[in-house]
Amino acid sequence: MNMSPKESNSYSAPMVYKSFAILKEVAKAQGTLGVSDISRQLNFNKSTVYGVTQAFLDLGVLRQDESTKKFRLGPALIQLSNQSLASVSLKDIARSFMMKLAQDFAGTVFLGCFDEYGITIIEKVDSPEDLKISAPVGTRLPFFSGSAAKSFLANLDETIQRRIITEKVLPKFTNKTINNIEDYLADLKQVRKQGYATDFEEYIHGVNAVSVPLVDIRGTLLGAIWIVGFSNSFTKDRMQQAAVAAMESAKQITRIIG
Numbered sequence: 001m002n003m004s005p006k007e008s009n010s011y012s013a014p015m016v017y018k019s020f021a022i023l024k025e026v027a028k029a030q031g032t033l034g035v036s037d038i039s040r041q042l043n044f045n046k047s048t049v050y051g052v053t054q055a056f057l058d059l060g061v062l063r064q065d066e067s068t069k070k071f072r073l074g075p076a077l078i079q080l081s082n083q084s085l086a087s088v089s090l091k092d093i094a095r096s097f098m099m100k101l102a103q104d105f106a107g108t109v110f111l112g113c114f115d116e117y118g119i120t121i122i123e124k125v126d127s128p129e130d131l132k133i134s135a136p137v138g139t140r141l142p143f144f145s146g147s148a149a150k151s152f153l154a155n156l157d158e159t160i161q162r163r164i165i166t167e168k169v170l171p172k173f174t175n176k177t178i179n180n181i182e183d184y185l186a187d188l189k190q191v192r193k194q195g196y197a198t199d200f201e202e203y204i205h206g207v208n209a210v211s212v213p214l215v216d217i218r219g220t221l222l223g224a225i226w227i228v229g230f231s232n233s234f235t236k237d238r239m240q241q242a243a244v245a246a247m248e249s250a251k252q253i254t255r256i257i258g
Helices: 014-029 035-042 046-059 075-105 146-153 158-168 181-194 236-257
Strands: 062-064 071-073 108-115 118-125 197-200 207-215 221-230
Touching: 014 035, 014 046, 014 071, 035 046, 046 062, 075 108, 075 118, 075 221, 075 236, 108 146, 118 146, 146 158, 146 181, 146 197, 146 207, 146 221, 158 181, 197 236, 207 236, 221 236
Parallel strands: none
Antiparallel strands: 062 071, 108 118, 108 221, 197 207, 207 221
């Protein structure tokens, strides 16, 4: 019999430990366990197991056979697992392309993922220049931060774009930030049409950026790559060249991922 997690090891959040134990048990059992089985196997109170499994069903973490009432892992958990694996391979594949972009355009190159809370940097290659713009991997950027945000948002349906922009309110980072809803939506439409996004000191004074989305063959948005440089050297013409190179890199990265 499997023992339940020791309370001394789970004092901070005992229900989290119990919930994870239930998930592991379901994964091992491959559809042969119901509430009573899990309760008996883990020595958990049946009402606890019922509450946790119902929450997991609501979240799509588990699914339940209607006739047998037995549990299997659900699509939400599988999706999270796939995203985790994709994130690792995405970083590995993208890095060599990012290094070339950083070298060719003397800018810092970032790779990031997007969620409902903003953008997370998952990889970066610093500019070879002594004076550079940088941020550590793991940094979370605001929802509407410059060109990177535009690359993500431009790949959503316009109705979703409008809802997000209306709900979250466009901030004013600098005096060049676009914070009029219609102007921002028009900019997103242009981004989608041309395949890349630009940021002319819209997020940080004195800093320009260009960004491209990473979209796989199924149309899934995996992330975005953006190149950042000082506005006095990373000029409009230079950014145009960087955009073309970054789009080609994005195409090769997603082709490798499949």
